[in-house]
Amino acid sequence: MRLRVVMMLAVMMTATWSAEAGDFEVDEDFMHEVEDTSKSLTNHLALNNKTASNDDVLRLIGMFSKVESYYTLKGDSDEQLGLAQKSHELTKEIKFLVDAGDFEHAGQKATVLARTCKSCHDL
Numbered sequence: 001m002r003l004r005v006v007m008m009l010a011v012m013m014t015a016t017w018s019a020e021a022g023d024f025e026v027d028e029d030f031m032h033e034v035e036d037t038s039k040s041l042t043n044h045l046a047l048n049n050k051t052a053s054n055d056d057v058l059r060l061i062g063m064f065s066k067v068e069s070y071y072t073l074k075g076d077s078d079e080q081l082g083l084a085q086k087s088h089e090l091t092k093e094i095k096f097l098v099d100a101g102d103f104e105h106a107g108q109k110a111t112v113l114a115r116t117c118k119s120c121h122d123l
């Protein structure tokens with residue numbers, strides 16, 4: 001009897017913990033932020049604006065890092081997880097190119113990123 005209570009408590013604590021670990025959600029508001037930042041990045045890359053591009057891409061890296069953890073925790077879609085990882089990688093590559101002042105290639109990567117957004121939405 002007492003063991004069952006202890007076990008129930010343990011289960012409840014685990015449930016609470018995972019709810020907290022998965023606190024972040026990929027929802028509409030978040031995705032609108034992703035969209036705004038991604039558009040802003042495309043504009044700043046076209047203007048060869050290093051400081052502004054760097055700000056945007058750092059924000060995107062943070063966002064896609066969250067998206068990647070979200071789908072890793074969720075664990076129910078390899079396709080979405082794959083595209084989240086791909087987007088995260090692309091944002092890091094864009095950051096590298098911006099640091100190097102290579103706006104042309106950074107812009108090309110940004111186009112690939114935009115296609116990756118579409119692939120995920122088309123799933």
Ligand code: HEC
Pocket residue numbers: 026027028029031032034035036038067080081083084087113114116117118120121
């Ligand atoms: C790993 C998958 C994935 C990737 C990659 C992704 N999205 Fe999304 N996106 C979603 C999901 C899931 C929704 C639906 C969210 C909801 O409505 O709850 C969504 C919804 C949206 C919406 C619509 C929000 C609304 O009004 O309903 C926009 C805009 C958006 N994403 C922009 C982007 C942009 C821009 C990118 C790329 C820079 C991107 N997304 C990359 C999964 C993804």
